[in-house]
Amino acid sequence: MKKLENIEYDSLLANFKDILKKNGLKFTIQREVILRTLYSINGHFTPDALYLIIKEKYPDLNVGIATVYRTLNVLEESDVATSLSFGSQGKKFELGNKPHHDHMICKICNTIIEFEDKAIEKRQEQIAKERGFKLTGHLMQLYGICSKCQKTETGE
Amino acid sequence: MKKLENIEYDSLLANFKDILKKNGLKFTIQREVILRTLYSINGHFTPDALYLIIKEKYPDLNVGIATVYRTLNVLEESDVATSLSFGSQGKKFELGNKPHHDHMICKICNTIIEFEDKAIEKRQEQIAKERGFKLTGHLMQLYGICSKCQKTETGE
DNA sequence: GTCAGTGCAAAAGTTTTGCATACAG
DNA sequence: CTGTATGCAAAACTTTTGCACTGAC
Numbered sequence: 001m002k003k004l005e006n007i008e009y010d011s012l013l014a015n016f017k018d019i020l021k022k023n024g025l026k027f028t029i030q031r032e033v034i035l036r037t038l039y040s041i042n043g044h045f046t047p048d049a050l051y052l053i054i055k056e057k058y059p060d061l062n063v064g065i066a067t068v069y070r071t072l073n074v075l076e077e078s079d080v081a082t083s084l085s086f087g088s089q090g091k092k093f094e095l096g097n098k099p100h101h102d103h104m105i106c107k108i109c110n111t112i113i114e115f116e117d118k119a120i121e122k123r124q125e126q127i128a129k130e131r132g133f134k135l136t137g138h139l140m141q142l143y144g145i146c147s148k149c150q151k152t153e154t155g156e
Numbered sequence: 157m158k159k160l161e162n163i164e165y166d167s168l169l170a171n172f173k174d175i176l177k178k179n180g181l182k183f184t185i186q187r188e189v190i191l192r193t194l195y196s197i198n199g200h201f202t203p204d205a206l207y208l209i210i211k212e213k214y215p216d217l218n219v220g221i222a223t224v225y226r227t228l229n230v231l232e233e234s235d236v237a238t239s240l241s242f243g244s245q246g247k248k249f250e251l252g253n254k255p256h257h258d259h260m261i262c263k264i265c266n267t268i269i270e271f272e273d274k275a276i277e278k279r280q281e282q283i284a285k286e287r288g289f290k291l292t293g294h295l296m297q298l299y300g301i302c303s304k305c306q307k308t309e310t311g312e
Numbered sequence: 313g314t315c316a317g318t319g320c321a322a323a324a325g326t327t328t329t330g331c332a333t334a335c336a337g
Numbered sequence: 338c339t340g341t342a343t344g345c346a347a348a349a350c351t352t353t354t355g356c357a358c359t360g361a362c
Contacts, residue, residue, distance in 0.1 A: 026336050026341055048326080064344040069327060071342095104289055113287060120279050124298055127271055132303030133260055140296045142280055147288030182316055182361050204351075220319040225352060247351095318359070328349070335342080 009039050012080070012095070019078040030063055034071045035080070044084060044092040044103075044112055047072055084139065102139075106146035113146070165195055168236070168251070175234040186219055190227045191236070191251075200240060200248040200259075200268055203228055240295065258295075262302035269302070 016035055020027050037054050038045070045053070051068045054061075072093055075081035083091045084103070100121075104113040120140070128135040172191055176183050193210050194201070201209070207224045210217075228249055231237035238252045240259070256277075260269040276296070284291040 021337095024341085028336070028342060030343070046326095062344070065326095066328075066345080067343060104284065104287065106289075113289070115283055115287070117279060117283055120276050123273060123276050123279075127273055128260065128298055128300060131260065131269060131271070132306075133262075133269070133298070133300045134302075134306055135298055135300040137299045138297060139299070141294060142284055142289070142291055143293045143295070144284060144289045144291040150288075150290055180316080184317060184361070186318070202351095218319070221351095222320080222353075223318060226317080314362090316359105316361085318357105320356090321354100322356105323354070324352085326349100326351075328347105330347080331345090333343080335340105337339090337341100 009036070012039060016075075016078075016080055019080065020074075023078070025074065029061065030067050031071050031074075033058055033061060033063065034068060035075070038075075038081065038093065038095050042095075044094045046092050050093070084141075102141065104142040104144065106144065106149055111146050111148075165192070168195065172231075172234075172236055175236065176230075179234070181230065185217065186223050187227050187230075189214055189217060189219065190224060191231070194231075194237060194249065194251050198251075200250045202248050206249070240297075258297065260298040260300065262300065262305055267302050267304075 013032070013035065016031075017027050019025075020031075033054060034050070037050060037057065041050075041053065047068050048065070050072075051063070051065045054063050054068070072081065072083075076083055076093070079096055081093050082096045083093050101114040101116045104115060105111070106113075124138055125135055169188070169191065172187075173183050175181075176187075189210060190206070193206060193213065197206075197209065203224050204221070206228075207219070207221045210219050210224070228237065228239075232239055232249070235252055237249050239247045239249050257270040257272045260271060261267070262269075280294055281291055
């Protein structure tokens with residue numbers, strides 16, 4: 001039951017270690033904890049939120065906010081994690097181990113629904129091509145109100 | 157030659173005044189200058205960059221950064237301008253007078269190309285519908301390398 | 313005249329950096 | 338051992354707020 005998840009995390013971890021080694025960086029407990037926590041929460045978190053979760057989960061390990069920022073930057077630079085900029089402010093991180101997906105965000109409860117659509121991806125490539133643009137990535141976020149919140153707020 | 161632009165700006169301005177009046181807010185020189193500057197630069201600017209341009213352009217008018225922030229927030233709340241969150245950090249604003257468009261951003265020179273695609277928009281609506289989501293807006297940014305930069309950097 | 317808006321400076325956040333110490337390789 | 342990483346605190350930024358004064362309506 002838990003086997004598959006562990007294998008997935010293990011390969012993620014191995015990949016991360018590999019990247020660190022290749023860049024002459026060191027593998028530390030803090031970095032492992034940050035990666036593990038990002039993996040376990042499996043969502044989108046600001047550096048600060050992540051920091052608080054880690055402090056809660058590993059009270060003995062005295063992680064500093066600076067380390068969280070530094071590690072997230074390493075993770076992002078090495079494409080292990082990606083950051084998203086949401087609406088008003090702040091940057092949120094998520095692991096980039098999932099194939100590829102975009103986000104649909106509820107304006108009211110901030111729930112994030114992930115989705116993937118081949119048709120749009122294809123069209124994006126074509127648009128880029130038409131303009132002589134070499135595509136390397138994209139960000140697509142749909143904003144709206146999720147079904148749950150639509151029920152809650154009758155009018156407005 | 158300049159006629160059309162003026163008409164466009166005038167209607168933008170009239171609309172803004174209208175919104176202000178409807179909300180019991182006041183129309184001030186500062187607000188006009190900020191709107192006019194946003195219009196004239198016709199691009200995407202951070203509050204800080206906008207502030208510097210205004211200081212340069214209107215040295216006599218002693219605008220404060222706080223007013224720029226306050227006005228941008230008013231503009232955004234009233235849908236006259238929209239803000240985009242780009243890559244690493246900061247929020248950029250642009251006027252929302254253009255019909256609708258998305259952005260293609262060059263990772264090297266940061267040029268922003270605007271585009272619009274009905275096919276994608278339609279697909280987005282359908283995706284939202286499939287998931288019981290009531291769509292109110294979206295953000296789509298394609299990242300890559302523009303044709304100019306592709307020529308400049310041969311390899312890499 | 314009234315009340316919202318403004319500039320300034322201080323405050324509140326958020327992210328980065330400098331430094332002495334700790335620890336991975 | 339060597340040199341990178343860490344925690345802490347300070348610094349650097351970005352954005353918001355409080356306040357006395359100005360100016361739009």
